[in-house]
Each structure stands twice: as structure tokens, then as C-alpha cells.
Amino acid sequence: MSVANYNLLLSLLQQRLQRFSFRKPIQPETRLAVTLIFLAQGCNFYVLAWSFKLGVSTVRKIIYETCDAIWDELHGVYLSTPNSHELRDIASKFYVKTGMPNCLGAIDGKHIRITSPRNSGSLYYNYKKTFSIVLMAVSDANYVFTYVDVGALGSQNDGGIFARSAFGKKLLNGTLEVPSDTNLPGTTSSFPYYYVGDSAFPLKQNLMRPYPGRHLPEDKDKFNLALSRARVHIENAFGILANRWRVLHTTIHACPKNADKIVLATVVLHNFLMLQNDRNYCTL
Incomplete structure (x- = not known):
């Protein structure tokens, strides 16, 4: 600093x-x-x-x-909620950097290790065999967080945590403010704006996920690669966050x-x- x-x-x-x-x-x-x-x-x-x-x-x-x-x-x-103009600006930056049009952000969860809370049983015990809380966040194309939700139990999966978060509820029930549909670049095909996530997230009107499975046809494989280029921004944002604030690399000795x-x-x-x-x- x-x-x-x-x-x-x-x-x-x-x-x-x-x-x-x-x-x-x-x-x-x-x-x-x-x-x-x-x-x-x-x-x-x-x-x-x-x-x-x-x-x-x-x-x-x-x-x-x-x-x-x-x-x-x-x-x-x-960490204020972006308005429609700011969301369009984020989408244009994603398109320039990754080739994914109409992308408003990348979403994922990160486990933060904590000491086992008293009398919590296995509530905070995650698949990595540690105790944790989950940071669910959305990143823009410049590795700046636009939405965060902290405190979910480590035993829950990303899809379930997302569905219970305030941001996830709005996105899934269609009440989240997103820009109106626009034509894809160079076409007359109207398409909604969306956030990108991995296969743990559902496919919805404003939420994009990769095609499942292996040995996909060339067009689907190409799409998954483009989506991955956009989704990696949240992974990079978590990487910068944890390497600069190294308390996130340790086990936090505090109550949730x-x-x-x-x-x-x-x-x-x-x-x-x-x-x-x-x-x-x-x-x-």
C-alpha cells in the first residue's frame, strides 16, 4: 500500500x-x-x-x-451495487478481454479456513477436510468485486450457497437489476446479459454455465473455452485477495x-x- x-x-x-x-x-x-x-x-x-x-x-x-x-x-x-450503465461498461470490458459478449461478471465461492466452532458438529466441515466459512463473490473484468456474501457453512456446496444468498435469490427469481437484452455483436440476435459460473451453478436466464461432460463437439468445446476465459477472472481476483491479505491463507482463530x-x-x-x-x- x-x-x-x-x-x-x-x-x-x-x-x-x-x-x-x-x-x-x-x-x-x-x-x-x-x-x-x-x-x-x-x-x-x-x-x-x-x-x-x-x-x-x-x-x-x-x-x-x-x-x-x-x-x-x-x-x-x-463495493456499491453497479447500476445499468456500469454493468454495460463491465460487459464491454469482458468482451474486449475474453470474447464473451454480454458478460456482467464471474461468480464463484472460496473456502476460508477457521477453527472448528464450539458444538458445531460437522456444519463447517468441508470436502477439503477442514473447517471453513464460504466467501461467495462476483468479480468484474478488472478483478474488482461487485457482490459478496460471507458466512455460509463450509459443508454446503457453491450452488446451494448461491441460491440462499441475497444476490442469488434475486438472480434466480428474476428481480435482479440487469440491462435489457441487446443484440450480439455483428448479429441481429437479441440475447440477455448474464453472469458466468462453473458447473456447480444452474443454467438460468441471466446465469451461464459450461456444457457438461467430456469429448464435446468442437463448437461446444470452443464455447466452454471462451466461458472459462471469462470465469477465470473470479479465480484471479481470489488469488490477488488471498496473496495480499495473507490472513486468508491461514486458519483464522475466531468465531464465525x-x-x-x-x-x-x-x-x-x-x-x-x-x-x-x-x-x-x-x-x-
Whole structure:
């Protein structure tokens, strides 16, 4: 993160992080620094407590409060729902980059490892044989997240999680705001705008999935390849997110509610830095 973007982030959160006390309160700069180091490195709470000469419980409280502040103050600007004009712009960028017309975004889920919650049984136990919550997200052609849903149980599959999410419900019942149908490039064939997903997602009016099976005819195989070029954007977005905020590469030692706060903070910080074109964060 560049110094300019750190200062901008601090200015956006300054009022929310300010504390007043009879004793000397911990300054907003320190609160933000502790949280960013935790998110970027996945440090143990004890390591941060020793480094900043703070109590372990104080560090834990600072991180959860700052993650809350980051989400509350930034998501309205940096993770707002795209309007029709912005969706058309996303579709044109996908077409230029991948050759897939009318594509509004790529959707997929990512498992975030957590410690097993108390008395949860196998609810959070996933197919990778770890305990996790699921981040369901949509990415545009520039690896910026446009929709996110966090907190689903790790034992559920992507299709089921998608169907239960607010975004998925709107998309499946046809109430999600999408641009009206338009002609495919170079033709007079009208076609709807759509999101792309893998074979775990259903085929719907505004949701595209690949042809199933192997040894497909050449035209279907060619279509699957083009769809894969578009769908890989969500995989790349998850890759950038997890490699910059390395707490997502670790097992998060927190209850699911607090793990949700951590994940949401990393997502909105990712969008903040991508939209600020911070080349220290994501190089060309």
C-alpha cells in the first residue's frame, strides 16, 4: 500500500477510530496499523501484542472494531451495487478481454479456513477436510468485486450457497437489476446479459454455465473455452485477495461472526486499493 493510499484510508476512518478516555487512548494510526499488519500477514495476536506493547485482549478488540469500521465506512463507496450503465461498461470490458459478449461478471465461492466452532458438529466441515466459512463473490473484468456474501457453512456446496444468498435469490427469481437484452455483436440476435459460473451453478436466464461432460463437439468445446476465459477472472481476483491479505491463507482463530468481519474487511480493502490503482498492491 502506498503512503498516499494509507493516509487516504486513515482520513476516511479517522473519526470512527477516535477514542476518548481519562487515560491516553490508543491513536487511530496505531489501531489501523495493527489491523492492517494482522490482515496482511496473518500474525498471531500475541505477536502483535508484543510488537506494539499492548494487551492481547486489547489487540483482539482493536482488530475486530477496526474491521467493522472498514466495512461500514468503505463498502458504500468501494463495493456499491453497479447500476445499468456500469454493468454495460463491465460487459464491454469482458468482451474486449475474453470474447464473451454480454458478460456482467464471474461468480464463484472460496473456502476460508477457521477453527472448528464450539458444538458445531460437522456444519463447517468441508470436502477439503477442514473447517471453513464460504466467501461467495462476483468479480468484474478488472478483478474488482461487485457482490459478496460471507458466512455460509463450509459443508454446503457453491450452488446451494448461491441460491440462499441475497444476490442469488434475486438472480434466480428474476428481480435482479440487469440491462435489457441487446443484440450480439455483428448479429441481429437479441440475447440477455448474464453472469458466468462453473458447473456447480444452474443454467438460468441471466446465469451461464459450461456444457457438461467430456469429448464435446468442437463448437461446444470452443464455447466452454471462451466461458472459462471469462470465469477465470473470479479465480484471479481470489488469488490477488488471498496473496495480499495473507490472513486468508491461514486458519483464522475466531468465531464465525468475527471471521466474517475479517473477510469483509479484506474484500473492501482489496477493492479500495484496486480502484485507487495502487501499483504496489497489484502490478500491471
